[in-house]
Each structure stands twice: as C-alpha cells, then as structure tokens.
Amino acid sequence: MRKVFASTAGLTDRPTHYCPGCTHGIIHRMVGEVIEDLGIRERTVGIAPVGCSVLAYEYFNCDMFEASHGRAPAVATGAKRARPDIIVFSYQGDGDLASIGMGEIIHTANRGEKVTVIFVNNAIYGMTGGQLAPTTMPGQYSTTTPRGRDVRDCGYPVKMAEIIAQLTTPAFVARGSTHTPREIIATKALIKKAFEYQVAGTCFSLVEVLSICPTNWGLSVRESEKWLEREMLPYYPLGVKKRPEDFAEVSADAKH
Amino acid sequence: MRKVFASTAGLTDRPTHYCPGCTHGIIHRMVGEVIEDLGIRERTVGIAPVGCSVLAYEYFNCDMFEASHGRAPAVATGAKRARPDIIVFSYQGDGDLASIGMGEIIHTANRGEKVTVIFVNNAIYGMTGGQLAPTTMPGQYSTTTPRGRDVRDCGYPVKMAEIIAQLTTPAFVARGSTHTPREIIATKALIKKAFEYQVAGTCFSLVEVLSICPTNWGLSVRESEKWLEREMLPYYPLGVKKRPEDFAEVSADAKH
Amino acid sequence: MPNTDTEVLMAGFGGQGMLLSGKILAYAAMYQGLEVSWLPSYGPEMRGGTANVTVCISEKQVASPYIAQPRALLTMNQPSLEKFGPRVRPGGLIIINSSLVPIKSDRADCRVIYVAANDLAAKVGTGRAANLVMLGVYVGLSGVVDAKVTEKIIEKEFSDKVKFIPANVAAFRAGLEEGVNARATNR
C-alpha cells in the first residue's frame, strides 16, 4: 500500500489547539504541504501573528517568529531585506492584518517586498472571544456589535485582496476558501503559486483564505460552512485578483 | 467699487510660513472659502497634521486641533462621534496620511465617519526636508532616495484617492490640483461638495489635492507646476472617484 | 452562628456550568450579608480546556480571592481532581461527581463525598443540571448559605430561560438532600 495522503514535513506533528472543525488547521496544512512540495523548508522563516493562530510557531516545521499584533509584514520586511536568500511568509488573521495591521500590510505590499502573506479571513476575532473584525459581515453578531454589525456605525467589511490588488506595484493576489474540498484544492494551488513567485524573486504575494469560526459564529461546523458560502462568498469573490504578469510598466521616470 | 475677490472669513489674516509659491496656501484658502460659503465656520473643528501645514491651526479661523503625525482621522473620529453636530475636517500631507497614517485613514473612511479630509499630495516630505513620501514619483530625487525613487526598492507611488474610493462604504472621493487657475477652480468645487456631504450628514468625504513643493523638489515655482503637470497628472488622474449616490446597497444581512 | 468563612474551588470542563454554580453560591452568600469573591481561572482561549472558579465567603472583607489551598473542592472531571485534589486544606471537603470521574481521591485527611451528579440530575429532570446537584450537596453539607435563598438565586439566574428553572431547582434539591443526609450521618 502506498500512502496517497499523509502528514506533511512542513508541519510538526503536534496536534493543534484549534476548535473542532476550525479551518485554520486546513490552511496550516496547505502551507506546510506547499513548503514541502517546493523543497524550501530548510530556508523558510514563518511569522505567526497574534490571533488564534498565535501558536502557529509550534505547528510549522521551520524557523518561526512570533510577531506583535498586526506587525508581521514589518517583521517580514526586516527579515527578508536582511536575508534575501530565505523564504519569508506571514500567517495572519483579519483582526491582525486588516484592523491593527492595515498600515503595515499595505506598505509591505506596496514596497513589493518579496514575501508571502497568508491572510485568514474568518470574519471575527477568534482568539479574544468573538469581537467585531473589519471583515465581519453586515448584520453579523459579535460581542462588540451585540445588535449585529450596523453598517451605518461600523461601515462595510473591507475586502483586503481587492485593496492590495489595486496597488500599482506588481504582486500576486488571490482569494480562496476552505468550506468545501473543492475550494481547498483550488486554494492550495493559489498558495503554491504565491510561494513560487517568491522563490522566483518576482514579487509580493498574498492569498486571502476564507475560514470558518464555528465557536464565535455560534454555529455548528456544517452550519458555518453553509453560512460562509451563503453570506461571505457573494461579498468576497474567490479567484486571482492580480498577477505580476499583468503589470504594464509605468513609464514614468520623474527625475528633476 | 465692489470687492470681487478678497480674503475669507474662514482664514485668520496671519501670513503663512510657507515657501514662496507653495500651494498649501491656495488649499488653505479654498477650504477657508468653502467654510465661509457654507456658513459653518462657527461650528467647524479642523485638525492640523504634522507636516509643513502643522501650523494650519493658526491659519484656519475656526476651532482647531493639532494631531499627532498621521492620526488626524482618529482624532476626527473621536471629535465627530462625541459631537455629531460639529463639522470636522482634517488637513493632511502625504507623509502624514499615506505613510504613517495609512491605517487610520482607511479605517476612518471605511467606518464612514461623517468627516471631511483634505489630503495634500506634494510627492515629498516637505517639513522634514525632502524625504521620500509614499507618493513620490518613480525616479524622483528625495533625501532618502538620493539616487531617485527606485521602484524595485520602494515600490510605486500610492494612489490614495483610488484606494479610498474602492472601499465599499459610501463616500465622496475626488482628486484635484493646484498647478493652474483652472484646476484650482475645479478643486474648490470638489472641496465644497465634500463639505456639503458632511453638512448633510451623508458620508465620509476626501479630496486629494496635488500640490507643489518647489523647495524640496529643487525647482522654481514655474518648473514645479510644469513638473506636476508632466509627471504627476498622468499617474494621479483628476476627477471624482466615487460618489455616495453611486452606492448600490449591499443586500447582505448576515444574521446568524 | 457558624463560622461561615470558607473558600470553595469548583472545577470542571468549560460548559459544565461550574462557574455558574460558583456565582449562585456567591450571590446566596452576598444576599445573606456576607462578603464574597468569585475568581475564575481565565486561561488562554484554548478550546475545550478546564474551567474553574474560587469562591471565597467571609464575614469580613475577603482578603485574598486567590486561594492556593481551598477548604472545599467540587469537581466535575478527572483532570481537575488530579490537579486540585492535593491542594485542599487538611480537614477540608472534596465533592466528586462520580458520574464523570472514574477515580477516587486519596485524601484521607479530608472528607470525600462521591455523588453521581449527572445521574441524579437526569433522574429529576436533565443531566445538564449536574452542576446544581453538586452545589446542592455542598450547601447541604456545609450549611454555609441558606438553601431557600440559594433556590431564589437559581430562579433569578434562569429568569430569561424560565423553562429551565424546574429542572435546575430539582437538581439542586436532590443534591441538597444528599448533602444534608451526609452531614447528619458522618462526622
């Protein structure tokens, strides 16, 4: 018998602390597998955020940083500039990347740092117990919007992949999901592409991955997958948002 | 004889400290005139940034804050939420708004705070002596890019109006310029619209205004205007980027 | 009047309701004019971990709400018994939910009571109210708070889920009876 699916060298074999059904685990596995597939484990440095995946440094089987809340892209910048030969990725939640870390992610992307960002959008603050995230859906309950997200008060959810994609600097930006095996397969391909661009030294890359949080959504795992599909997918369309190949050189050379 | 052009009640009559030809002065005047035109001077609170316009609190003839570098939109949020009856505007440079203050401006816009932001893009850090701004043009000299902005190192200039315009939350977003009387006239109309939306309680509004910095560009005033037209205009197209009227209600109401 | 100064540690898995039992006990004591504190463990947001609370009751202001050696332990799961059992003060009280804890305590210097709280609770209503059986046993045994007052608090706590009141009160009473009996029989 041949193993056609097994654990990956990109992850340690430590069981995770995530809740049953939490798709952080799947996203970890995909990143781990890509690291293994590309043969870059021994030159990869990962950066864990502050969020439910704060312990990601225990799970990824490569050198790991733990960054302060939201600043993983700045840490990534420092690491990659100092050692351009290593592969640097950050793994960040929506509170981390899209709220407190908005400035860092946009500028890191805009500078075109040759790093890869895995952005886990679960529309909530998981770790701290279900507060509003910038990506929380209109009407969605959170502990800091006990009457549901009121768009007149909190505005609409931010679409990070689209925001980053729209910067002029060449990049690979895409959005995947984890609510079905089909989307997981597609998302893994996106993550692989993202790392490949870094390995080739081409550009910044970011993959936003829609993820479920049954615990703080107050839903079963199955209901959560349905809710993601029904509520999040229309607002957060999947697919590639930007490729470096599409870049039309801005001819400007504004010496004066 | 009738005065058909005179100083405005929206400004104090203190001469400014700006360099000869610096268009900060024109942008001040336009804002002051709009405040006068709309009859809101006595209920307006302005917020000066840290940048060449740090002393704007001396020039605007209304209640004024001096904010910390980049955080004017957060100050505006606090002020407006606390007193929804006042008209709140911030006046910020490109270092202030687009570099250190990137997180604050995006979230303030995204929450749909009913405030108005005047964003002065002069493609440089004026006050501190000509360092790279996020909006500095490719190849442009700055004291921290002594060989010109290398886009492989610093990425491409950020287009703030486009970034803000692209958020889902309804807003009025536009870009104007100051390099000719024609554009000044058009820009004043944009600034007026921006304030009108706030007065009506409709939405967040932002006007990006292209401005010259002869001192740090190392050009004469006339050369600066030409340079703005030749180098900046193609990259930073003028016009209205977003209007609240265009907003198609996102039907989502993701209660669960 | 008995010296009511005491500290109780109530422990179980998250979701087993021991924090609520502790709150009811604290409220009951407070309503009787006693000073109280209710200090939960708040670990990192790890899922499925244990949850415990220390309730201190005193006639004077509670000094330390953090108690290393409580006078009583109520435990709903084995890890908690293993972790906290050894810490109970000599001469103290240990109440174990034998429906869920398969092992015994080895504390010869404490009074140890085994109650099949889930079974008892299921019998009088629902197994989910096992936490109140445990509370009942403790109240019956220690007499630290008045049972009637405690029942009122239970009713108040469930005032927005009225339909759960009867089963929870019944579970409390079932535990209370066990406790009162135990008090009468031994020691």
Added chain:
Amino acid sequence: MPNTDTEVLMAGFGGQGMLLSGKILAYAAMYQGLEVSWLPSYGPEMRGGTANVTVCISEKQVASPYIAQPRALLTMNQPSLEKFGPRVRPGGLIIINSSLVPIKSDRADCRVIYVAANDLAAKVGTGRAANLVMLGVYVGLSGVVDAKVTEKIIEKEFSDKVKFIPANVAAFRAGLEEGVNARATNR
C-alpha cells in the same frame, strides 16, 4: 603662542553661506591641532529664516559648544545684528557686512568693524562669496587660524565645484587684507 580659545557666532539669512564659513574656520583650527565644535541653530523648517552657527576653538576639549555670549560675531543681516549684537562679550569683536546691514552697532565696549563684504567680493569675483570676505576679515583680525591653512580648506570644500575656487579664495584674501590692516591700525 597666542591664546586661541575663542567662540565665534556667524549669522545671516539661510543661503548666505555663514554655516560654510563656520565650517571652514572649524576645519582650519582642527588642522592646526586645536579642538573645535560647530553648532548650528536648527530652527523649525521655516522658510527664509535666519541661520547661524557657533564655532568654538580651544586648546583643550571644547566644554560647552553652546555659547550665550560669544567673543566674536560675524553678521550678514540686520535681524542677526539686532538679536546677537547685545550678546557679544564686553571687549569682543563684531564684524558687520555693511553691504547688507544698513544700521550700526551701539556696542561701545566692543571692537566693531564694518566691511562692505558683498561689494568687495563682487569686485574680486562674485558677490556670492561675501561670506568668505567676512571669514577673511575675522582671520586677519584675530589670527586665530593660519590664513594659508584656511585657503587650503576653502579649496578642499569646493573641490567638487572647482570653478568656484578662485573667486572664493580671492574673496577670502580680500577680507584677510582688510582684517590684517584693521589689526595693524587700531587698538
């Protein structure tokens, strides 16, 4: 050997080159083995303001580079004369560029020299080198540094704009001559 310990304040509008004159003086002193410090005013980035620099020269390590009462003042504009004139130490030296400063100093207790620095500079090359006329006067008068060394420094400072060297050296020499004469004539 004369006691060379001194402090000179050089002031003018931004762009008039007094910071550079100060730097040349400091360099010249340094090359002669003296200790020096060069402390510019750095005001807020207000445009068109005044710029001044304090150069301290000492045989021992310079103590305070910040001097409230300098021994000498070289001034290229009226505001600086008004501001700093009163601060010069009694018995000190004030050199005024009379090409640009229409007023006189009222310091009877100081030696005051008026030099039409711009005119002189224009005569020997370019008016833009007035700052070096001023420096020349000071060097000639005070003898604090060697004129030849100073000329070498000037050449070095302009080494990437060689074509400006002759005019600047000429301006320095013109000033020097004035200074040496003044030294000989009075006091």
Added chain:
Amino acid sequence: MAKVLMKGNEAIGEAAIRAGCVHFFGYPITPQSEVPEYLAKRLPEVGGKFVQAESEVAASNMIYGAAGVGVRVLTTSSSPGISLMSEALSYIAACELPVVVVNVMRSGPGLGGILPAQSDYLHATKGTAHGDFKMIVLAPASVQEAVNLVILAFELAEKYLNPVMVIGDGMIGQMMEPVEFPVEGVGKPLDPGNWALTGCKGRGKRIINSLYLDPEICYRHNLKLTAKYEEIRKAEQRFDTYNTDGPYDLLVTAFGMTSRIARTAIDELAQEGQRVALFRPITLNPFPYEALRAAASKAKRVLDLEMNMGQMLQDVRMALGPDAAIDFFGTAGGVVPSPDQCREKMLESISKTGSRPKAKGARRNP
C-alpha cells in the same frame, strides 16, 4: 442602591457610565475585553457612543479627539495595548485634556501571557512616553474600589485637566465581587470650560495643540505642567494601611490585588503573634513617599511584595533611602503569589530583624 455581584471589567464599564462618561473608544485585548463588550451593549442604551477602534494607537487618538471637544471619555486596554498608546498619552497630557485610561495588566514583556501581573507600574508612573509629563495613577484592590477609583479618576482628570490611569491586574478584571454603585449620573456633565473645541460661535477660536516652536514658550509650558504636577503631588496622595495601629516589626508594601494576598498572610501571622503591618499606596502617582516613610519608621524592616520583578520597589527605595532594610519578593508571568508564599517571605524578613513572636492569638484571624 443594592449591591450586585459583578465582574471587575463590567463594573469598570458601569462605573464610567455612572460617572457620566458615555463615550468609549477602544480595542479588544484579554483580559479586559469585557469592558468594551459591556459598553457596546450598554452605551447605546444611555445615548452614548461606542466605537471599536482599529488599534490602540487609533483608540488613544480618538479619546484625544473626543476629550478635545469636551466630552468625558474612556479607553481601556491591557499591557501591550497600553504601550501603543504612549505617544498619544504624551499629546493628551501636553494638551491638558481630561481622559481616563484603564489598564488591566497582563504579564510581559512582549506578548507575554494573559494572566495577572503588575508589571506596568513603571510605564504608568515614570516613563509613559517622551517628554516631561505625568499621569495620575490609581490602583484599586477590589472591584468596589475599582468602581470608586474610576469615578474618582474622572473627577481628578477634570480637576487637573490631565490623563488619569486606573491600573489593575487581570484578576481584578476577571473576578466578581459585590459592588454598590453611586446613584446614576454622579458626574455632572463635563464643563467644556474655556478650552473645549465646540465650534467658535460667540467667541474667539480655540486651539488644542502641543507644538511650541519658540523654546521659551515651550519651556514655560513645561514649567506650567510641572507646577500642576507639584500641586497634584501635594494634594492627591492616597494610601491605605492595615495593622499599623499597634506596634509592628515588619512593614509590608504592596499595591492592588497583591495587597489582599498579603493581608491574608498578615492575618495568619498575627495568629502566630507576629506583628506585621501593611502599607498600600492607592495613588501610585503621586506616590505617598512621606506617608510610607512614616509608616516604615515604626518597623524594623520593610518587605515589598509585587507581581513583577521589583517596580514599585524603586519608589519604596526612593522613600526610604539606599540604606533602608528592604526585602523584595515578586512573581511574574501570571504567577500569583500565594498567601503561604507571602507568609514565608514575611517570616524570612522578620527573622532578619531578630524579633520574636508575641503571645499567640494576640490578634484574631478573620
């Protein structure tokens, strides 16, 4: 009003409302997230405004904005979040705006852990940020006191136009104790005085600013602030003592919850005839140096107990001098010292004094 049993974090939120503060800007962080959660529910009910800021940097600048337009305003956070507020707190102090900041401390440094600690003492009292400024810092030791001090914090903030920080450890945020609230609306509406930016109708324009380009003016501004801090120092020192009536051999210093753990140990030792007293500063700034010195003068030795590696210890040393006999015991990382540990450390200290226990049972153990 009757007593209610309430979690410290929620009681802090409610206390603010009772003080008349209905504006909150803050960012979630354990172990204080129940404050914003509670206020997100409550504030709309009382016509207030709750805003979840995008970060602590933003939150601290939002309270600057809200205080500047003349409303009472609160933010709360925990250690790393408070560090991010450093710059804004310097601005707020410089502009003399009244704000209240609550820090429910967790362990550090860095991300540390979420369990109780007292290791932000120095950041709060000494070096909050750049420039010469000081906050008033209040340290409650019970949920009731947290309520009282939050209310006091608003009073002091407005009296002195200065930021006030209430600083407790995670325990105080997470525990429930009975509390009694003063009647609703103790706080009269904040008086926007002659400084708040309310629109210049009927008066000259106002400016809230901390930039002073002229050094002399900036100096004068600093002197003015310093004079204010001196006034605060003289008028606002608060502390509590325990067992100081009779004679005692050892004086224990402790603030916040640690003082209660110490009390348990002191009571136990009293039963053994050991005479130990407690000095608890309530205002960590202004620190009650003279009062501590007076209390220590009656003891042979001082033992400082903290949930940190010796931060208040600096002030204890400052009060008593470099030659004073001061012992220290501190825990960190979320480890709460047990009453037994404290007891042991007290006995160690006592043994160094050479004192013998007095008749057992001299004092009753409550």
Added chain:
Amino acid sequence: MAKVLMKGNEAIGEAAIRAGCVHFFGYPITPQSEVPEYLAKRLPEVGGKFVQAESEVAASNMIYGAAGVGVRVLTTSSSPGISLMSEALSYIAACELPVVVVNVMRSGPGLGGILPAQSDYLHATKGTAHGDFKMIVLAPASVQEAVNLVILAFELAEKYLNPVMVIGDGMIGQMMEPVEFPVEGVGKPLDPGNWALTGCKGRGKRIINSLYLDPEICYRHNLKLTAKYEEIRKAEQRFDTYNTDGPYDLLVTAFGMTSRIARTAIDELAQEGQRVALFRPITLNPFPYEALRAAASKAKRVLDLEMNMGQMLQDVRMALGPDAAIDFFGTAGGVVPSPDQCREKMLESISKTGSRPKAKGARRNP
C-alpha cells in the same frame, strides 16, 4: 585614521557602519533625519540595506525581524517616534534580540518642539513599555563619544542579547566636531549563535517568541531576564568625573551635553576659587548609583543639572537618599541652559553650604 569634522547625526550613521552594521530601518524626524539621509547614501555603497519604513511602529518591528534573522541592525528616531516604538522594544527585549536604537531627543511632551532636550530619560531608563524589561542606555557628551558609544552599543547588544539605546539631545545630532573612526569593520560579522532564524538546514527549527502561556514558564523567563539585568548592572556601569581629584564643596550631576555646559561653568568658578566637581553617568542604565554616592560623599551638596524637569534627579535621589541635600536646575522646551545660568545655580548651591571660595586662580581656566 585622521580626524574629520562631522555632524553628529552623520557620525552616528558612519559609526554603525564601522561597527559592521549595514542594515537600517527608520522613519524621518527632526532633529535626526540626517542619520537616515546619510545611510540612504552610504549603505548601498557598502552592500547594505536602507529601508524607509512607513512609521516608527513599522521600523521598530522591522529591526525585530532583521535582528531575528541574525544581522546587526540600527534604527534611529527622536522623542515622539521613540514613544511609538515602545511595544516593539518590549518584544525585542523579551525575545533577547540585539538591536541598537538611537534617540536624538527633542522637546516634549506631545509634539513639543524640535530643539534639544533630555526629557526622554525616564522613558528610556525606567518605563519604556509594558512588562519587566530594561534596555542598556548610553549617553554621549560629544560627537566622538557618540561614535564610540554607538560602536559599544552593538557590542553590548550582542554580548547581552538586549536592546541598547544611545540617547543624545538635538545638539549632539546637529553639531560638528572632529571625530576619529576606528578602522573599518571593527565589528566582526554578527554571530547568529544558536538563536537566529537562518533557515533550519542541518538543525532543528528555531523559534523567536515572547508568548508564554504557562505562567510558570513565563515567570522563569522573567527571572532569567532579571538575572541578566543584574549581571549588566554589575558589569557595565560607566561614568566620568571632572575635578574630583582635589576637595570640592559641590558635586554637579549632569549627563550628555548638559555636562559640557556645566564644565564651562565649573572652570569659570574654579578661577574664582570655588571648588565644584562633576559627575557624569555614561550608562544611564545601569545607573552608577554607588559611584555617584562615593563622589557625593566628598561634597557638601549636590546640584543636578538637566535639560528636562528633573528626570535623572530621581536616580540621583535614589543614590543619595531622601535626606541628601540635592538642588536641581532644569530647562525644557529646547531652552539650553547657558554656562552663566549654570554658574549662577552652582553659586546658589554653594552658598547654601556656607563654604567660602578658596584662593582665586587655584585652578586654571582652560
């Protein structure tokens, strides 16, 4: 190497290069912008990396990342910018990474002004951020010493795996003085030791982290750090004295540039026969308490001079005790005390001691 005349800010940049540091991440701010400007030019020439960060928050996290992968790294800023680095500095200290931070201080609080000040003493030495950690803090008094201390800073940072701050006022950044640099590359390449994240080829994975959920482990980590600070305290105190050889009536304490102004006044007073000595701490942390005490024991009185409202004064008090006769004179807001002002304050202090001047001209005025 021959001496060159150089601006302090540029010399600081060059010193870093000479120490082997070719990575810089920072954000412009007056009066230190010449450091990044200089390095933007120089670093590409020596194969280094210059990155203008989007903010000080980002810059401080970039140096965390760069130090974590094992390169020597520098950031520089001025007061408000340093406040924004608070959180990251706590992380860096917790993770025991070697970084050097230069603070060219300007006046505060808030935006303050851009002129010289020394008002970040307490933020640097006491309460940089949340949690129990300390930086090593070095205070140069000349451009040459700034160069030397920047080089020393890298050595100490790497020896103790701890952030080191070099702290000077705006004057030191802006003035030119002759400097001599050590030969290029004093610094051997940084030894990535057993901690740097270089990719796990040929070894187990490494983690750089400050999260310790288990309180016991977090406690142990704190104890380990504290032990390190104790080691630093013992080994690294540095100070300078002036005029302490003979007898003296007054001891002046001052750090950084203020000490030089004081020296001018001391020299003048010596000509008048007044005996005044100077004590200048070079390491503000660890502060040389014992050495100061020894120096002060020979004087009748101490006068502390600072460009702030009395920050180092706390350490002087800590060293000498609450009963010591200590006077203070401080300026703020960018006002630099003049030698004359200092002289006057010294005379005032001397008059309080009742001493009379000794024979005039006893000491030569240089």
Added chain:
Amino acid sequence: MPKIEISVERCKGCERCNDACPAKILGMTQKLNARGYSYAQVNDRRKCLGCRLCAINCPDLAIEVFAEGTTYEFFHY
C-alpha cells in the same frame, strides 16, 4: 483496494470528513477519545474510492489515505 486510517487521538469529531466523502461511508463513534471527542470511523471499508476528499477536508490531519497500484490523480493535491 484503497483505504483510510483515522487517528483516534487527532480526531476532534468535526464531521467534515463525513460530509466530504462521496461514497458516504464515514460516520462517527459513540465512544469518546481521550480529549472527549466522538471521533470519525469508516462504516463500510469496501466502498472507499481512495479519493482523499475526507483527508483534504480534515482540519486536523487525522486521516491518512492508502492506495494500491495505479492511481489517477484528477486533482493535484
């Protein structure tokens, strides 16, 4: 014949494998594992297609898939 192996101790009982299996051969136990979770089990081993979808959908790397002979990977995973 392809087959899968489920790690009792890694499984958290989320049932995502159950939903993913096109052969509908997976179910949950009544028994609890050491961490208190009811865990996944194969109800009908013979019908396993070796398609890996259960493993792909599992957040906890609790499933390994084995196959013999030639396998056709319709999707690269």
Added chain:
Amino acid sequence: MPKIEISVERCKGCERCNDACPAKILGMTQKLNARGYSYAQVNDRRKCLGCRLCAINCPDLAIEVFAEGTTYEFFHY
C-alpha cells in the same frame, strides 16, 4: 474699470499671478519688501479684466480684486 490691489507685505514673489493673468499686465518689482521678496506689481492698470485669475492663483492672499457695475462670473469661485 476693474482693478486689483497687491499687498506688498503679503507677497512672497512667487510670480504665480504673473503667469495667471490673461491680460499679461503683471510683473515683479526690483525692490524688496520687508521680508526680502521682490513683489508683484501691475504694469498696465487699464487692461485689467477683473477676471480674478491672479488672485485665484496666488498662494498668499496677496491680491484683492475690485469691479464696478455688472460682473459676469463665468466660473464660480
């Protein structure tokens, strides 16, 4: 006849008004004002259109424009 007035002391000599004037009637003085700037002046008063463009283009509010009788505002400013 429309006319403009230039404030000698407010003017910084940037020449933007010169460039803006459609009638090309503005120039700069040789004299300097108190702040050291050569300032704007009207060379031929009679040709002024009262169009306000010089004032609109001036960063320093140094120009006031006066007109008599009916004016047609082609652009609202």
